[in-house]
Amino acid sequence: MSVDPRLTIRGIQELQRANAQMINALKPSGARGRAVQYGLTDGQRYAQAITHVDTGALKASHRMKYNAGPPSGEIYIDPTTRNPVTNAMPSIYGVYEHGHGGTHAFYERVERERGKVISDGMIGVITGAFPRGG
Numbered sequence: 001m002s003v004d005p006r007l008t009i010r011g012i013q014e015l016q017r018a019n020a021q022m023i024n025a026l027k028p029s030g031a032r033g034r035a036v037q038y039g040l041t042d043g044q045r046y047a048q049a050i051t052h053v054d055t056g057a058l059k060a061s062h063r064m065k066y067n068a069g070p071p072s073g074e075i076y077i078d079p080t081t082r083n084p085v086t087n088a089m090p091s092i093y094g095v096y097e098h099g100h101g102g103t104h105a106f107y108e109r110v111e112r113e114r115g116k117v118i119s120d121g122m123i124g125v126i127t128g129a130f131p132r133g134g
Contacts, residue, residue: 031129035122057083
């Protein structure tokens with residue numbers, strides 16, 4: 001059985017290029033990092049959108065922190081903010097608000113109500129960086 005060497009070499013070169021693209025996509029500076037940033041941004045926005053509002057201080061105190069390597073992050077209530085009306089700290093009373101559960105549990109709701117959309121979007125960021133077959 002004889003194999004045409006041009007086809008074999010061309011196939012190997014295409015495979016090597018595709019493999020290099022996949023490796024780059026999974027680097028912290030690549031699509032993996034962009035996917036985490038996407039998830040953080042979407043999660044923070046949703047938390048802000050669903051947080052119950054009295055003065056707006058708690059809603060405005062949601063922050064996100066991105067760590068580049070390996071990519072990770074968190075969404076939290078800024079411990080330095082103060083309610084302009086009461087001077088109370090949202091990072092303290094926000095814990096109690098969240099603890100009421102149900103519609104008050106903003107971070108739990110992000111996971112429950114938006115988690116699938118966020119994870120699907122993150123997967124899309126990563127797979128979109130992979131080479132297309134053809």
